[in-house]
Amino acid sequence: MNRIDLLLREARGRLADGAEAELMLAYVLGQPRSWLFAYSDAAVADELAQRYRALVARRADGEPVAYLLGQRGFWSFDLRVTPATLIPRAETELLVELALARVPAGRAARIADLGTGSGAIALALARERPAAQVLATDVSAAALAVAQDNARALALANVAFREGDWYAPLQGERYELIASNPPYIAEDDAHLEQGDLRHEPRGALASGADGLDAIRVLAAGASAHLQRGGWLLIEHGWNQGDAVRGLLRDAGLVEVATERDLEGRDRVTLGRAPAG
Structure with missing residues (x-):
């Protein structure tokens, strides 16, 4: 089953920075990071879960999160x-x-x-x-x-x-x-x-x-x-x-x-x- 908390646990096992796992899942789901914790037991569609796992794999291989998400915060x-x-x-x-x-x-x-x-x-x-x-x-x-x-x-x-x-x-x-x-x-x-x-x-x-x-x-x-x-x-x-x-x-x-x-x-x- 693809559930938010389970996907995050899986990603944290592969990445050194847990915050990056959260950023990428929030990006895939089109939600703010806070939403992940409010709805941690929510189910995630297979297509979105596969997309998320692909991002995690690329990050684990060294690609920068900013390039994976296509954005980076700066100033305001x-x-x-x-x-x-x-x-x-x-x-x-x-x-x-x-x-x-x-x-x-x-x-x-x-x-x-x-x-x-x-x-x-x-x-x-x-x-x-x-x-x-x-x-x-x-x-x-x-x-x-x-x-x-x-x-x-x-x-x-x-x-x-x-x-x-x-x-x-x-x-x-x-x-x-x-x-x-x-x-x-x-x-x-x-x-x-x-x-x-x-x-x-x-x-x-x-x-x-x-x-x-x-x-x-x-x-x-x-x-x-x-x-x-x-x-x-x-x-x-x-x-x-x-x-x-x-x-x-x-x-x-x-x-x-x-x-x-x-x-x-x-x-x-x-x-x-x-x-x-």
Whole structure:
């Protein structure tokens, strides 16, 4: 018999994270997770039970839950994600918070999110700062299509999309704030062959022998694309704060600092174009 509690027990026996078993069953049944516990003895149709077991098998084989469900929560909304996009992480919300603190509400600021992926950063900023004009770029046409779908789903009219590598799509324009969560893992890092990272696009994860190639490009080009007093914010690895601060200072930015995430790890480094 296919019953909710029995299906969950079966799935928990195969998965390390019981919450993932609940998320996937709620998804298959089209119900919130709380419904599973209120109706734990409810019967599940054979077709739905088979679909659920197939998802559990794929997760047990290592596929990320976000790709299996086609979505991941970020900020205050859900985003569609596919294997063409990086899976948004909660720690990236720090980058959004720091950006919002530098763009007052009501200001018609120009903001760019370089390497937008699913659109997480750009769409969060566009939603929180409706007076701003946000540009989201990505070198991947497939990722950019996902970001555009997410913008439409959120009914955001103040975000535009351009395809291209880092600063190339900015076409000589200047912005009040440029944000990016670029690839920052070293290409030979063993973590790339572990867990969810095995399934995410390598180009969105790894960048050169030390993981800093993309960040070097972002730092070097910032002055040509920031307004006077404008900010560059970059997410990076926990052990890269010193190096990224050096790159931003070498590029002529001032007020350079690194902010830590909720676990006390270096996460975002920012710098400002000189005001004069």
